[in-house]
Amino acid sequence: MGSAKQIFRPGSLITRYESHRGRDWMDHPVRVVQDSGDRFAVLLSPGSAFRFHDHDHPLGPHPWRRHPDWRGPEVLQLYRMDTPYSVWMFFDDHRFRNWYINFETPALRRLDGFETDDHGLDLIIERDGTLVWKDVEDLDAMLRSGRLVAAEVLGILSAAHTVSDEIRRGERWWSGWDDWTPALIDRTL
Template sequence: MTATSWAPGVTIRRREVLHGELWMDHPVSVVADDGEVFAVLLEPGSEFTFHDHPFGPHPWGAHAAWGGRQVLQIHRVGELYSVWKFFDEGGEFLHWYVNFESAVVRDLAGFDTNDYGLDLLVHPDGHREWKDVEDLHWQRAEGRITVETVSAVLEAASGVIDLLDADDLWWARFDDFAPTRVGQV
């Protein structure tokens, strides 16, 4: 393990950082980490901490905590996206979700990223559904991201489609993971 790898079961912080300033953070639990790919579990009730920021309140500022379902968030060093695996209340797989975001920056306490808004929902039957496409334009217009970032995100999105079409999924090692079966990865 590298100095910034974490042991399974450790709680770390997922931090959203915009233009070098912390905007929001919350705890997640490490499921697996090989130094290149790491996965964390976001649990319902994970409390959000919001920080004053020049861009004003964080978009999730009205929420005190994650109110959604359990989510396995899988990150690979250098990628402009993470792959999220959503589960129902019983821990059964619902769908995959590709979250386009800045490449993670890791340290001993957790990791930094920044959500770009664009998302791709991948249903169990393989059907794909783009979400929040307009967020790229809105974030550029607001000064949160640059035109270059928009281009990089669209290139990353094209790469994800290529991976899906080729069934060459670097996150496939988590296909059988379920929160009720921790330790299977």
């Protein structure tokens, strides 16, 4: 495990680990765009290869096991330490598509990257500001399977309520990224 004071240099490749209760389940590379210590931004690019650690994982095969790599669009992922979600900015051909709140454990830094654990629940913020909940039913399935316990589900729902209220009030800690696009990557790095 790395130190919380570890700062990653813009342009460097680091590893994003999906780790459940201290056991790695999947990882893949991301490129650092910015890191201020308490907040950092990474870019997930198409073709980022997934590596799975599920041969002896208590949860069994990772749900994305059939995918060898990220097949989606470019995604800027924004993390704020001690926050139970990350904010993703999706792009199609360098053009903004939508914001996406990914509820997960707060990022924990490692020497070569960071770890988190996806909780399934997501909130899409469409270009016009419409909020669309995604994968709400996953919380129940994760509770039944033992991946989450009741206290965790209540914490996730509390975080979801808080962030959706903040968005409705126009309070977005990530608003400074509104004009960023992957086309700026060379100037950003």
